[in-house]
Amino acid sequence: MRRSTRRSYLKRQQHGLARKRQIAGTLEEWRASAFEHALEQFDEAARRLKLRDNQIAMIKLPRRITEVRLPVRMDDGTIRNFRAFRVQHNIARGPAKGGIRFHQDVNVDEVKALAFWMTYKCAVVGIPMGGAKGGVVVDPGKLSPGERERLSRRYMAEMIDLFGPDRDVPAPDVNTGPQVMSWMMDTYIMHKHDFLPGVITGKPVGLGGSEGRRSATSLGVLFCVRKAAQRLGLQLKGATATVQGFGNVGSYAAQLLAQDGVRVVAISDVEGAWRNDDGIDIRAAMNHVARRGSLRGFRGGVRMLSAAKLLELPVDILVPAALENQITGGNAARVRAQIIAEGANGPTTPDADRILAKRGAFVIPDILCNAGGVTVSYLEWVQNRMGYYWTEERVNQDLKRYMDHAFDVVYDTMKKRRVSMRVAAFMVAIQRVTEASEMRGLYA
Numbered sequence: 001m002r003r004s005t006r007r008s009y010l011k012r013q014q015h016g017l018a019r020k021r022q023i024a025g026t027l028e029e030w031r032a033s034a035f036e037h038a039l040e041q042f043d044e045a046a047r048r049l050k051l052r053d054n055q056i057a058m059i060k061l062p063r064r065i066t067e068v069r070l071p072v073r074m075d076d077g078t079i080r081n082f083r084a085f086r087v088q089h090n091i092a093r094g095p096a097k098g099g100i101r102f103h104q105d106v107n108v109d110e111v112k113a114l115a116f117w118m119t120y121k122c123a124v125v126g127i128p129m130g131g132a133k134g135g136v137v138v139d140p141g142k143l144s145p146g147e148r149e150r151l152s153r154r155y156m157a158e159m160i161d162l163f164g165p166d167r168d169v170p171a172p173d174v175n176t177g178p179q180v181m182s183w184m185m186d187t188y189i190m191h192k193h194d195f196l197p198g199v200i201t202g203k204p205v206g207l208g209g210s211e212g213r214r215s216a217t218s219l220g221v222l223f224c225v226r227k228a229a230q231r232l233g234l235q236l237k238g239a240t241a242t243v244q245g246f247g248n249v250g251s252y253a254a255q256l257l258a259q260d261g262v263r264v265v266a267i268s269d270v271e272g273a274w275r276n277d278d279g280i281d282i283r284a285a286m287n288h289v290a291r292r293g294s295l296r297g298f299r300g301g302v303r304m305l306s307a308a309k310l311l312e313l314p315v316d317i318l319v320p321a322a323l324e325n326q327i328t329g330g331n332a333a334r335v336r337a338q339i340i341a342e343g344a345n346g347p348t349t350p351d352a353d354r355i356l357a358k359r360g361a362f363v364i365p366d367i368l369c370n371a372g373g374v375t376v377s378y379l380e381w382v383q384n385r386m387g388y389y390w391t392e393e394r395v396n397q398d399l400k401r402y403m404d405h406a407f408d409v410v411y412d413t414m415k416k417r418r419v420s421m422r423v424a425a426f427m428v429a430i431q432r433v434t435e436a437s438e439m440r441g442l443y444a
């Protein structure tokens, strides 16, 4: 490497590291993968449950990891390969279930962690499905609609034998939505020659999707926040909140909280964070994103110098609804919210959990808090299978029943076993997966 090139390379490296430190707290934590965090969460709950080694051997690690390269023809005629994954973690309680994310930083350990969380998420809310997750290493913002379609179709075609309504049922996740689901469903149906919309969930309503699916994750977050506030004696009307991430989960969560009278004083997305102590006009922010694709240029608040500082604002409720590893050993001591409602998967590291617990913060863990999405995915799958479709009112009523019941069971376990809400949620979920796995027994 030429010296000047090398110098600028090192500079970029240093800059990159500084940024990662800023985001993740310490470098140690940044290196530790989400999957290690997930296993640490498992071990603590398994210890409290006094699980035997043979029980752990059946349910802790992913059952099947698939990695492929997807060749896609770009608009300029060149062919590019994209790395893609599907991890099926556990199928003891039903077909594998979990979204597919498109993101430039996806790696196999992250997908393993996300698949693991899906297993226990489905178990904690009591829907009859296992856990899986998919990912493609791509910055979808850099693809044309045609390129995105070819990538989505190739993902399904390349791994088609993994999928099926009784096998593995994907759904949206970060940077994927109803359109990507439609292309994948169509690809599956074209291969199988059977109209099987239950192969995938999160489809548009006009194509076998369910009413209420789009806002389901956020509505689940709201139901959890309401319950937590009730237990803590916090009035939601007049309370304050910050929401990190303004995708499908963050935007609807902000809107629903605002409808309950909560003042959302800061929001953020990949472009930065915006603050307005009088309360951000969430509808205006959503309209802005619908028009411009992101919050860049949003005038409904002052742009914060550091987006990471959003997590540290003095509010009653913090909703991390972006990516993993946001609340870490490096910043948890400065996080001041009373309720932390995890809209994202894995936003809090185990180190941060310990710091938050010491202060007495009430963390509603991801596998409970954001389970509304997969719960309505399940309801969509049920509707697909019977070919009869419910009203949004009916769907939301069922969603509330699942979420409220799961919250109460976890809360009672927390009280009875004197553990955190996260450990309690894992204890409830692990118990259910263990039971199913033992009842089935080991084949051959």
Ligand code: GLU
Pocket: 097, 098, 099, 100, 121, 169, 170, 171, 172, 173, 174, 201, 202, 345, 370, 371, 373, 374, 375, 377
């Ligand atoms: N991607 C969402 C999650 O992380 C939804 C998964 C699904 O609906 O299967 O829970």
